[in-house]
Amino acid sequence: VRLNSNGVTAFVSITRGCDNMCTFCVVPFTRGRERSRDPHSIVNEVNELWEKGFKEVTLLGQNVDSYLWYGGGLKKDFGAASAIQQATAVNFANLLELVAEAQPKMRIRFSTSNPQDMTLDVIETMAMFKNICNYIHLPVQSGSDRILKAMNRLHTREEYFDLINNIRNILPDCAISQDMITGFPTETEEDHQDTLSLMEYVKYDFGFMFAYSERPGTMAARKLVDDIPEDVKKRRLSEIIDLQLKHSYLRTKQHLGKVEEVLIEGTSKKSELQWRGRNSQNTVVVFPKENYSIGEFVMVRIENCTSATLLGKAVGYSENN
């Protein structure tokens, strides 16, 4: 468990390692094969955090949707488990439900979701529980099928769109964020355009964007030549960042005029007189302190925004308090 110094939000690990083999990633070599933690110990940890005054927990794993508990052991050995172990296994949707039910007033988040492993039942479970936040970090890395294949991401652009459509249909208010790598070996201008058009389709709430650089020990470092010139990587990265900024602003503007529940996490970085918290969608909200305190759930009317922050005024406590 990792506690934030704010005393309000904490992280609980649910899996270790990863069985995917994305060619740019070092995790499969450094963290080993995937194992899941006993759901009872996860729920116990969440209960203890609540008792200590924490109000939000993020379930953490390299690939949370791949979570599978069948009594211990590696994920890859599940096929060899007994019939009873297989029939009583706990998957990620089941785990989310267990945690959400154990602490109905606690906010539940999770990270990271891998598109190829995220299933419909996870999205449906999110819709069933008010305390599971409407936010999915859903890295895609590229919008080009050819590059996705070279990265060994085991889904296509079309399959990613299907997943996005399902999220939009089941959770209309869900925020989605991305990780993007630009300038991956052999990336053409057409591949880059595919990334921009994918972003145009999804209109992410925010994202983490990088120019490709070789990581020692990865499959890409061993097998692929880092052949995209630095100036091309830089230009493509700035096009991606500019587009993301435009979309982020479009997304934050959608909150204007709404009254949203915010969990207060601390003082605003810019003003001693303002609180800083986040709404369910994980967007930062800043508003005057008045008599509210850290760790409280407050309803805030959103009056203004930048591309990254919502500004508003508290109108009262949330019923969650």
Ligand code: SF4
């Ligand atoms: S990028 Fe994520 S899913 Fe892919 S190998 Fe690394 S940890 Fe696993």
